[in-house]
Amino acid sequence: EVQVMDSGGGSVQPGGSLRLSCTASGFTFSAYGFNWVRQAPGKGLEWISYISSAGNIIYYADSVKGRFSISRDNAKNTLYLQMNSLRPEDTAVYYCARPRGYSYGFDYWGQGTLVTVSS
């Protein structure tokens, strides 16, 4: 059974840092690119970052470019999101999401982890 689990959220002050993790099982993790998508309270979905299966191709949304860093450890079946210089507007539930093949549709999502940035 495919399982994807996000973790690492919490409360942090503006300017602080946090690292999210996403652990996968039930499929060959190293064969898939992965994404982070976030959802601010009461708002819509926002794609924020992608990393290829080998980790050599990375994209970021403008809203997080220069502050967030995506990475992966295929030996540990784990995806990461290092978030620095956090702002109140980064407050959201963060999801890791696996694409369905090359379709850019995300068929498996973590349960989400809440990040709250507040003083």
Place this chain on the structure above:
Amino acid sequence: QSALTQPPSASGSPGQSVTISCTGTSSDVGGYKYVSWYQQYPGKAPKLLIYEVTERPSGVPDRFSASKSGNTASLTVSGLQVEDEADYYCSSYAGTNFVVFGGGTKLTVL
């Protein structure tokens, strides 16, 4: 990156059909065959309903169908059921912006 445009709300009675639109540009919806649709219940992760404009993953009822014309994609829910009441999001591959989502549509089953 600008979000795709969806109506904030839609509604229908049980058994009826409702269509939700998703308008983008030639740089996203109109330029690629990679439009997806998601269903999300409160407090839950989104669920993929449609990928590559019209394709349904296994397990998604055929009451859910989708299409695209120009820069606008559409999701149709036929034979509305009470459990279809949820938020629906479209997304599209957007080239250098990678993936962009719509603002979401809250579907109410009256």
